[in-house]
Amino acid sequence: MDTASTSESVTLMLPNADLSFLRTLSKKMGWTFRRHRKTGIEKGLDDIKKGKVYHAKNSEDLIKQIFG
Numbered sequence: 001m002d003t004a005s006t007s008e009s010v011t012l013m014l015p016n017a018d019l020s021f022l023r024t025l026s027k028k029m030g031w032t033f034r035r036h037r038k039t040g041i042e043k044g045l046d047d048i049k050k051g052k053v054y055h056a057k058n059s060e061d062l063i064k065q066i067f068g
Helices: 016-029 040-050 059-067
Strands: none
Touching: none
16 A cells, blocks of 8 residues: 555644644645645624624714724
């Protein structure tokens, strides 16, 4: 059985401080390391799902919310 040709994709959640260690380990082991970063759209959709949406009555209220 040729194990080098079979591979599997996995997802890990780890602290940002450990990313350099994982990158180094993957390089030494011959693994492929890809980091998925959320796009602005994905982040916005997450905010909507969490209810982090603000409404302004008018433009003055919007300015007040941004800078106030």
